[in-house]
Amino acid sequence: MxxxxxxxxxxxxxxxxxxxxxxxxxxxxxxxxxxxxxxxxxxxxxxxxxxxxxxxxxxxxxxxxxxxxxxxxxxxxxxxxxxxxxxxxNDSFVHTTLEWIRGGLKQPGQKKGKIIIEHTSANPDGPLHIGHLRNAVIGDVLVRVLKRAGYEVETHYYVNDMGRQIALVVWGAERMAYDETKKADHAVAKVYIAANRLVEQNAEFVTEVEELMRKYEAGDETVIQKYNAAVKKCLSGIQASLERLQIQHDVIVWESEFVRGGAVEAVIEELKQKGDIKRDGSALVLQLEGIEKALVIQRTDGTSLYTTRDLAYHRWKAGKGDRVIDVFGKDHELVSQQLVKALELLDVRVPEFVIFEFVSLPTGSLSTRAGRYIAADELMDKIEERAYQEVAKKRDDLDERKKREIARKVGIGALRYDMVKVSPDKHILFNFDEALDIEKKGAPFIQYAHARACSILHLAVKRGYAVSAYKAHAVTGQSPAEDYNATLLAQRSERELITKLSKLSAIIDEASSELKPHLIAKYARELAESFNLFYKDCPVLNADEELRKARLVLVECARIVLSAVLDMLGIEAPSEM
RNA sequence: GGGCCCGUGGCUUAGCUCGGAUAAAGCACCGGCCCUCUAAGCCGGUGAUCGCGGGUUCAAAUCCCGCCGGGUCCGCCA
Known part of the structure; x- marks a missing residue:
């Protein structure tokens, strides 16, 4: 509004x-x-x-x-x-804003077209670590924001199911058994790390791994099946973690399909005709305009490379949507530029990129191969446990199940908020103690404001006040218009809350057009703050009837918008804490 | 060495695209507030040469140039 x-x-x-x-x-x-x-x-x-x-x-x-x-x-x-x-x-603005919210936050305007967004796409060689977590959360928040903005959104997880690292896992799995006591992705990582160590120490092993890669590309059925088994095992673990984070992908895209289906070959042939191609031995090298570093599109041994396969993937998905968005780590920036130039040669719609900076540990950068990472699962376990301690301290009146549920929502929410609140181009130095400190987190603050709003509405119903709007909303999802006088909402904190509420769609527009998910995090925090000020200043249930009616409407609106922004952040909104 | 990104109170950040009203928050620290709807809250206080140096402008955290510090990438890994 x-x-x-x-x-x-x-x-x-x-x-x-x-x-x-x-x-x-x-x-x-x-x-x-x-x-x-x-x-x-x-x-x-x-x-x-x-x-x-x-x-x-x-x-x-x-x-x-x-x-x-x-x-x-x-x-x-x-x-x-x-x-x-x-x-x-003026007052009319106040009334119109509240009615717009009660009416279900309808975004004006027409359908905006379809967006294909790729995020996470972690290699299936181990569990998600905190670097992937940043990618996943940034991507997922964008998905949710873009949907609210009126786009149809399709999310992709692009699985590298045929790279050298999978070959290493397959090679390793033949020498050692998976640790079945571990979650699937963690078991794969254990084998992958061990395999890397062995191969580094012994040159013979390198040729064995290369042999596997050749057989795979040549279409050796036994090898392909081994690859698939390893990839699927790891991916099942990764998906379990994503589910816990409230993240879903619509489509899993298998990189190998572009090789087998001939799409990669087609891309190479077309680039040979349209691009500035040189041969370096038997390898193919593409010189791109404005980029110093040439791009190798085919290895000396004739096998394909990640970037070429990615070109085929992008050509395919460009036809599926009106906008294509990729969430990439900073290390992929050059690749993204090469991708754009090469796609332009092929006359394919180029993607938009959200590039995020690295998450590193005090001990250095993250590396699955070196076993130097903090797994998302470990972090989730610990933060939920920490959240549980807080809930137990504050609410020993609740039963165990309820406490666990709140702890889960608060813990995972805090984790997600941390990942998205910082601008993507800011480097993050991960600190475990800070990450686990629930009291310092932004998410619980916002969730708490929501819980307070719920509490007021709940008590109002209990006392039999005329809050049919809230009741009806709970049952039918629709609020009937009700008599209230918006003019009565004249306190400073009331006006500020309403103005803040009215800015929701402006924030959604900005975050979605500029692909800046952290703006939602910032808005959510400010909104919660405005609500808390109102909460302190303005008694609702004990106000005179007319004022109470108006304030109940305002509380209901605040609850709706808080719930909407939390939803965009992928953070669950508990009705009590 | 070259490209890109970052550098804002003790710590973590927002603001920089598009220059303007006392540089905005959180954490930490100090002090205050539960006989009104959950104190995971609220109020007040201490604390900033906006990395450094130039330039443009009536006006610069914001634009331009140079430098310093950190990160990342730089043809057959993904």
Whole structure:
């Protein structure tokens, strides 16, 4: 709803400039949200230069020419403060905002098309570690945000089921048994790590592994089956972890299909015709425009490479959606640029990339191969346990099952929030103690605000107050319109909460168009803060009847929006904590 | 060596795309608030040469140039 207010301010301001004979084509109105007003314009600064007059004089002049419509408006008033022109919202804005929320947060506008987004795509050589976790959470939050923004979204997990690391797992599994006491992906990692050590120490083993790779590409059925078994074993473990994190993929894409189906060969043939290809021995090297480093698209032994297979995958998926998004680690940045250039040669829609910086440990960067990582499973176990201790301390009135459930929601939520709250291009140095410190977390703060809102609504129903809207919502998911006077919501903390609520769709727009999931995390925190201020300032259940009605509507709206933002963050919203 | 990213109170960050009103939060530290709907909360306080140096501008955390520190990548791994 805030966007509607903003659009109206733009219109009114433009009209004022026109009547004041100050209008310039394409003049930026410089509208910004600030602590001083709901919306303020700095347009007087840019006009000052052109008119050679002080900005404050110009601002005052513009304000004199502002005509706020008599009805059907969201603007309460406009005034100049020095060089700034400040606008504030009116009661109609408050009422419309609340009704929009109660009506189910319908995003205006039409369907926006289909997006194919690939994220996580961890190699099936071990469990997800905290680096993959960042990828997965950033990707999953984007998926949820894009869906809210009105896109149809299809998520892909691109499985590298034929790389050298799988060959190593297969080779290792023939020499040692999987540890069946371990979760599948952890058992695979154990074999993978051990295999790496052996191969590093013995050159003979290297040729054995290479032999496996050759047989695989040649289509040796026995070898292929061994590969598949290893990959599926590992993937089952990874998927169990993802499920625990509330993350789902719509499609699992097998890299090998592009080799077997001939798509990789087709790509190579086409690049030979359209690209600047050189031979280096029997290997094929593609020189790309604007990129210093050439791209090898075929090995000396004729087998395919990851990047070529990725090209085939991207060509295939470009046809499935209107936008293609890849969530990649920073180490893939050069690859992503090469991908774009090569896809342009092939005349294929290029993907958009969300590149995130690395998560490292105090002991150095993460490496599955070296066994230097912290598994997501381990982290989840520990943080849930820590959350349980907190719940037990605070709520010994609850039964065991309930305490465990809250601990799970709080623990996993805290973990996800931590991963997404920081801008993707910030490097993260992982600290176990900090990661587990539930009291310092952002997610429980937001969940707590939601639980408080639920608590008020629950008690209201219990006391028989007229909160049919809440009851109806719980049963049918729809709120009936109800008599309440939004004008009564005039306290500062009430107004601030409502303004914050009204900005939901603006935040969704920004986060989805700029692919910045951390904006949702920030908004969620601010919203919870606004709600807490309201909670402290404004008694709901003990207020006079009319005020109570209005405040109950506000609480209900806050609950709906808090629940929506938590959902976008993939964090469950407990009704009590 | 070259490309890309990061450098904001003791710690973790937001703000930088699009320059403007006292640089915004959390944690930590100090002090206060449970006889009103859950104190996982609220209020107040201490604490910042916005890495350094130039430049552009009426105005720079934000734009430009240089430097320093950290990360990452740099043809047959993925």
């Amino acid at each position: 805030f966007l509607e207010f903003k659009r109206e301010v733009e219109r009114v301001l433009r009209d004022a400039l026109q009547t004041a004979s100050l209008n310039c084509t394409d003049l930026d109105l410089d509208l910004e949200e600030s602590e001083h007003a709901d919306l303020s314009s700095r347009v007087a600064f840019s006009l000052a230069r052109m008119c050679d007059k002080p900005p404050a004089i110009i601002a005052a002049d513009i304000v004199r020419h502002i005509a706020i419509p008599a009805e059907d408006t969201f603007i309460a008033d406009a005034g100049a403060v020095g060089p700034y022109i400040n606008f504030s919202v």
